[in-house]
Amino acid sequence: MPKQKLRAIIAGLALLNLLTIIIFVIKPLIFSKSVIGEETAAKVGSKDISREAWINELEKRYGEDVLEEMVDKEVVKQAAEKYKVKISDKEIDRELKMMKTMYGAAGQTLNKSTDQLRQEVQSSLLLEKLLTKDVSVSGAVMEKYYEENKDVYRIPTTYHISHITTSTKKQAERIRHELEKGVSFEVLAMEKSLDEFTANQGGDMGYISQANEQVPKEYIEAAEKLQANKWSEAIKTEDGWAVLYLHEKIKGKQYKYEEVKDKIHRQIALEQIQAPVSGKIFWDEFDVEWFYGSKEQK
Known part of the structure; x- marks a missing residue:
């Protein structure tokens, strides 16, 4: 398009x-x-x-x-x-x-x-x-x-994800515990994510693929294993820790x-x-x- x-x-x-x-x-x-x-x-x-x-x-x-x-x-x-x-x-x-x-x-x-x-x-x-x-x-x-x-008519495997970033694994695990209790991922992202830009969007990062160099490779690896509407384990990144949420997977x-x-x-x-x-x-x-x-x- x-x-x-x-x-x-x-x-x-x-x-x-x-x-x-x-x-x-x-x-x-x-x-x-x-x-x-x-x-x-x-x-x-x-x-x-x-x-x-x-x-x-x-x-x-x-x-x-x-x-x-x-x-x-x-x-x-x-x-x-x-x-x-x-x-x-x-x-x-x-x-x-x-x-x-x-x-x-x-x-x-x-x-x-x-x-x-x-x-x-x-x-x-x-x-x-x-x-x-x-x-x-x-x-x-x-x-x-x-x-x-x-x-133009080839699409890569793409993931629509949200994330919540924290500075420690303990904080990330606490996020996961609150999610398991039924707290909204979007609300938690707005309140607790260290990434201020995506926090304002409820943690929404949009659609990403392996070709996207602006996201940690760990995100792609985690997204590949997730089912839609599920969140990940605590993920270690260069900048700290994160919890992902997969909204949708589009197969290439x-x-x-x-x-x-x-x-x-x-x-x-x-x-x-x-x-x-x-x-x-x-x-x-x-x-x-x-x-x-x-x-x-x-």
Whole structure:
């Protein structure tokens, strides 16, 4: 998957996450607007910043972008229904695996909303299929492309792990004891891990493989032996001790031409038509109308 496409998916997720926050905040307005208007979101000295002012600022800054994202998703959905374009679960699964294994730590961000991510990937693939459905690419050209880019369609065995780091084995063993008592790994990582960066993420290190030189080799060795949703024994590293948690293991694979020929067709076709991968191309066809502020159809 091109990096530009990954950035677009992450941006889409960020916008939709923001929308969720806005809806969560605004929801009480439906039931009691007068009460919410009087609520205080923050205070600076004697000056109150009301919750309503906060909501209005969120809408002003991000409202149009979030709305446009929602419009594009709905347009793609309707276009797919009209032209009978579908994406299988198998295609979504493959795309997700390629994203996770290719972009490693990016999975740390993407993994937080798996269902939402699947919807984003599905919408993205539907859009690509819609844009390229009438573009012809010969089998010979696609096979040549595959042979020249085989590495793109090979994924390494990859592990999604979290860790809690400590300075002594005794501390690591104490962590394991608390895990056995049912304490959340994420909570323990936030409270006790010495790695401040991942501690803020509940210990999440994202997706790592043997090719990742930024993690101790002991982590890979431990992850290979773990089952999903299990934690490790105390692990000795150069910097101290650690306890790992394995969320998911993705087995390495070289995808065959027949498995990815549709993806190759889309990639070549998009290069040929040189059109932006955007739902805006369908706005006129599906009568998009804007009622938000002064926004006009682009």
